[in-house]
Amino acid sequence: MLLVEDQVLLREGIKTLLSFEADLEVVGEAGNGLEAIRQVNKLLPDVVIMDLSMPLLGGIEATKEIRSRWKDIKIVALTVNESEEYISAALKAGANGYVLKDSTKDELLRAIREVLAGKRVLSPGASDKIIEGYLEGQKDKPVLTPWDTLTLREREVLKLIGEGYRNKAIADFLCISPNTVEKHRSNIMVKLNLHSSSALTAYAIEKGLVGR
Numbered sequence: 670m671l672l673v674e675d676q677v678l679l680r681e682g683i684k685t686l687l688s689f690e691a692d693l694e695v696v697g698e699a700g701n702g703l704e705a706i707r708q709v710n711k712l713l714p715d716v717v718i719m720d721l722s723m724p725l726l727g728g729i730e731a732t733k734e735i736r737s738r739w740k741d742i743k744i745v746a747l748t749v750n751e752s753e754e755y756i757s758a759a760l761k762a763g764a765n766g767y768v769l770k771d772s773t774k775d776e777l778l779r780a781i782r783e784v785l786a787g788k789r790v791l792s793p794g795a796s797d798k799i800i801e802g803y804l805e806g807q808k809d810k811p812v813l814t815p816w817d818t819l820t821l822r823e824r825e826v827l828k829l830i831g832e833g834y835r836n837k838a839i840a841d842f843l844c845i846s847p848n849t850v851e852k853h854r855s856n857i858m859v860k861l862n863l864h865s866s867s868a869l870t871a872y873a874i875e876k877g878l879v880g881r
Contacts, residue, residue, distance in 0.1 A: 670781075671697045671714040673705040673731070674747070675723040679770075683718065683747075686774060693781065702726030702734075703842070709735050709742065716785055721748040721759060722877055724832060725842060729755075729762045730825050736763025743784045747777070750877055756791070766790035816876060818860045824878070826853040830866060831873025 670687065672695055674680040680698055687693050697712045699705040701723045709717065717735065721728035732744050745766040746759040756767050765784040768777055772792045780790040819827065822843075829839045836850045843850070854869075863869055873879045 670695050671699065671705065671708055671712060671717045673699045673702070673708075673717060673723070673728065674720040675700045676720075683777075686777075690778065693778075700724075702728060702731030705731045706734055709739060713739070714742065716743040716745060716781060718745050718747050718781070719764070721746055721750060721755065722880065725829070726825065727828055727878065729758050730821065732759060732764050733762040733821065745780055745784055745790070755877070760789075768792040815861045819857065823853050823857050823860075826850060827857055827869060827873050828878040830854065830857075831870045831879035833870075 670693060672680050672683055674683065677700070680700075684695050684698070687695055696714055697708045699708045703726045705717065705719065705728075706726075708714075719728045719732055723731075728746060728748070732746070735742060735744060743765045744763060745768055746764045747768050747770060748755065748759075749770045751769055759767055766780045766789065768780045768790070769792050772780075776792050780792060783790045825843060826839060829842060834842070836847045836854070839850045840847045857869065858864060861869070861872060863872060870879070
């Protein structure tokens with residue numbers, strides 16, 4: 670099992686919790702999405718416990734990349750974010766489970782084991798949000814927001830802009846050219862009707878891409 674969590678104390682706590690389970694073994698750790706992908710490539714774990722809000726590359730983007738390259742590896746999203754938008758995005762990216770960080774120890778362990786057994790799992794809090802969203806969807810057609818118009822790559826670029834990186838560094842992180850980054854930045858500004866880096870940063874914080 671690979672633990673992906675940028676908060677070291679929390680990661681150590683989860684690792685300690687899992688150490689008491691004879692059938693579960695932590696073989697590696699990572700503090701961001703880019704490191705997670707490198708560790709998966711090196712270790713090929715059976716399951717990845719994936720935080721969603723991390724620096725450099727977030728958990729949703731890392732989940733999508735891992736799922737595209739290693740289809741048999743199971744992924745459990747572990748996050749404080751209980752919004753239907755995040756749950757749906759994680760599941761669409763390829764997560765097999767979605768567990769909130771305020772879940773109990775037993776709920777987390779059950780989710781890991783059920784995912785390893787080939788099932789899809791939502792913790793009770795996440796299930797409630799999905800049901801609420803479904804019921805609301807029966808009443809009104811969803812309205813497409815500016816956020817909904819951003820592509821996955823544009824969200825990656827927005828996250829890095831929000832973390833204070835310049836075009837050259839963003840290009841290096843995402844293995845694209847600075848010109849391509851600039852095009853993404855321009856498209857993001859048009860779609861969101863925002864006109865400065867500070868406004869993009871504030872928006873990224875509002876959407877949970879960057880910590881406050």
